Amino acid sequence: MPRADAGDPAEMALAAPSTLRRAGLRALGDRAFAVALTGLGLWVLVIAGVIVTVCYRLARPAFAKLGVLPFLAGSDWNPVEDSYGALPFLYGTLVTSAVAILVALPVAIGLALFLVEMAPAWVRKLVSFLVELLAAIPSVVYGLWGLFVLVPWLRETVEPALGRWLGFLPLFRGPPIGVGYLAAGLILALMILPTITAVSVEVLRTAPATQREGALALGATRWEAIRMASLPYARRGIVGATILGLGRALGETMAVTMLLGNQPEIHASLFAAGYSLPAVIANEFAEATGDIHIGALAALALVLCGTTFALNAAARLLIRVPAERRTPARASA
């Protein structure tokens, strides 16, 4: 119930007869506000729905001619002969994103733990600022840096070494050409590092000190206290941060198209060139003629949306398990 404004008693006495009506008006305002907010919230759904609908309508000719399953499972991409398959692009997107997460996640968590648990305040501020600066670099600049610095280094140093020591794995076989899944994945790792780090720092900072002290008082070392108290508490948040990073990695277009080699092929080796869903859409859409080619690209856009959605849902399922353990304590003994 809204309360009449407190104030001078005489004024309150005068105001008394209209208090009820004023309360009614304020309740109306409250309701209008709620309706407005709900409307804004619904817009998000409307926009997402419109995007998917438009892509689907564009994609229909391709689905009609090629069939949905053959398109999804096909690995040939030849606009000249109107033969289209989504697999090489899906594969390229998933492999580069997987490399990105595998490389970025341990670094980001380590960095976040260092910043929260060990670094003095000035180091934390400085490093946090620098890490957030990484997020502000445009992706085309990442792409350029990748081409001029990362690719030559991979070609001349890293890939030959990996091939020599880990060449028994199919992942690290083949000629070291520099551009390819590894180069694109590493650039993506660099690009999503700030997101995962920043969010992880925030959730780790909210981990209650009492839990940490509880672990330390039992004779835990610093690392054991982090493992017993801080990390379990921050787990959900870190998974959330990873989803955010993964979302960016899956959708990243420019840096990946500059470094992946743009060959619609599937290779087990990370050294090989590939192609990704966003990259092929960006590269071919302007020149695409004919309903089938445009349709195939729109269908790839749907595949990309579906992939992002599926991975998001999977990650959410992953973090739902401990939710049952979060029941609040009942009052008193």
Added chain:
Amino acid sequence: MSERSKLEVRHLTAWFGKTAAIKDVSLSVPAHTVLAIIGPSGCGKSTFIRCLNRMHELTAGTRVEGSVLIEGEDLYARGVDPVFIRRRVGMVFQRPNVFPTMSIRENVLAGLRLNGVRGDHASILEDTLRRTALWDEVKDRLDESAVRLSGGQQQRLCIARAIAVEPEVLLMDEPASALDPIATARIEELIGELKQGYTIVIVTHNMQQAVRISDDTAFFYLGELVEHGPTKQIFTTPRVPRTEDYVTGKFG
């Protein structure tokens, strides 16, 4: 100092930056007794007991001078690892801080796991929970999350967690201040029983509680130890006027 003293504090001074929160405190605690630390808010009670397991130094900018001896061994001697100290000196905090992602069983055994203690975990679990009067309440749901317990049960679980590793000294920082009277009574009863096995130092702002549970009482004021003696004497015939003013409620 009596030979039987388990814990001996000598000229302890604890700093937060340039402020001394504890000033030149010396006292000793005989084995199997309960020492109550009383005093108004901000008098350094908590800081004092956090020096007894080297938790004080975890806060940035803090420093400790003097020595704390357990059976003659100085906790602050060069080369002593605070991690090992904390395995010998257990601590229970003001608010129950069970590990929320762990089950009741895992909470009790957390310290044993940490210290790599082998042996019959099942019987240690039962024994510890019996000693903290929790066994009958939780024996059918040992694998449920510990946060499903009530506040009082959680605090007894924290005590169980602390004593499962068999520390020599048990520190308690206002362990009942967040609990209702019934839960408080159970904790106090428990302290009386735990005295058989451990030496206990307890901070309390509740003077009746100090009278009920402790053998000796130390009164702190502005970081200084004003008076230390048998609880009965402190509360009936204090030697220092300020102690009398505090225990009779003239200030707080």
